[in-house]
Amino acid sequence: MARAQKEIPARFLYDQRGSELFEQITGLDEYYLTRTEIGLIEAHGAEIGGHVGRGLTLVEFGSGSSAKTPPFLRAIGAAAYVPIDISAGFLTQAAADVRAAVPGLSVHPLAGDFTKALTLPADVADTPKLGFFPGSTIGNMTAAEAVDLLRAFRETLGKNAPLVIGIDLKKSADILEPAYDDSRGVTAEFITGILRRLRDDLGADLRREDWSYRSFWNADRGRIEMHVRADVDTSIALGEDRWTIAAGETLHISNSHKYSVEESAILARASGFQQVKCWTDPDALFSLQLWRM
Numbered sequence: 035m036a037r038a039q040k041e042i043p044a045r046f047l048y049d050q051r052g053s054e055l056f057e058q059i060t061g062l063d064e065y066y067l068t069r070t071e072i073g074l075i076e077a078h079g080a081e082i083g084g085h086v087g088r089g090l091t092l093v094e095f096g097s098g099s100s101a102k103t104p105p106f107l108r109a110i111g112a113a114a115y116v117p118i119d120i121s122a123g124f125l126t127q128a129a130a131d132v133r134a135a136v137p138g139l140s141v142h143p144l145a146g147d148f149t150k151a152l153t154l155p156a157d158v159a160d161t162p163k164l165g166f167f168p169g170s171t172i173g174n175m176t177a178a179e180a181v182d183l184l185r186a187f188r189e190t191l192g193k194n195a196p197l198v199i200g201i202d203l204k205k206s207a208d209i210l211e212p213a214y215d216d217s218r219g220v221t222a223e224f225i226t227g228i229l230r231r232l233r234d235d236l237g238a239d240l241r242r243e244d245w246s247y248r249s250f251w252n253a254d255r256g257r258i259e260m261h262v263r264a265d266v267d268t269s270i271a272l273g274e275d276r277w278t279i280a281a282g283e284t285l286h287i288s289n290s291h292k293y294s295v296e297e298s299a300i301l302a303r304a305s306g307f308q309q310v311k312c313w314t315d316p317d318a319l320f321s322l323q324l325w326r327m
């Protein structure tokens with residue numbers, strides 16, 4: 035009998051060390067996503083501003099360090115900014131950084147889980163909103179989960195708010211696979227970091243050296259899959275529980291779904307949005323899209 039695939043949710047990757055490693059990933063040669071998206075924001079920010087109008091409240095879902103947001107806030111002439119993140123510590127620093135980078139902007143951070151409908155700060159209650167979801171974070175989810183998330187965004191934003199979303203495009207496995215298995219091994223360290231968390235944070239008994247990183251493009255499911263794989267028969271003990279793991283078996287840690295422009299239009303429609311515009315770089319690696327409700 036086939037054993038059920040063991041899974042660990044990707045959010046456990048983003049502790050302090052994990053967040054630092056992801057930051058390093060965004061600067062890797064093979065990881066084209068971040069620099070391509072920044073290029074798209076620089077090239078088309080003013081045009082996006084022309085579509086949505088000036089003086090909006092920008093609501094960013096999963097703002098993290100907000101590092102790439104100030105150029106976008108300036109380009110669209112935003113009046114206010116609501117960064118939303120689960121980590122309150124990150125948010126305070128990010129809010130201070132953005133205030134310093136964009137004088138005159140009113141900043142109202144909101145600590146919370148953006149996968150649920152949230153009540154925005156009272157200061158911006160009656161202002162027109164623009165949602166912002168960069169980084170192809172949507173790719174972490176299955177399409178079904180993405181639809182639920184995007185519907186929650188509609189509730190959080192209120193009626194008739196547009197959304198600017200960064201979505202990584204389908205492309206050759208020769209480009210996709212190195213982006214998730216870089217030559218310096220940073221992604222491998224990021225994903226296998228889950229073992230470090232199991233051991234150090236949860237007190238699990240495991241042999242780190244029995245495991246290695248495996249990732250691959252799954253064309254049928256339209257995603258990069260990231261796993262940690264047992265190289266030999268091994269086990270993980272946690273409290274009273276002990277799992278035996280056969281050589282070759284994996285823990286499925288994370289996915290990065292990719293969409294064509296047409297597939298992302300369907301994702302928009304299934305979530306109650308319409309794709310209005312889609313900007314891509316000359317190599318069609320990444321897309322920045324404007325959606326309306």
Ligand code: AVJ
Nearest residue numbers: 059169170171173174221290
């Ligand atoms: C933050 C979800 C956009 O899927 O490209 C990068 C996460 N994981 N390398 C991505 C990630 C390993 C990243 N996202």
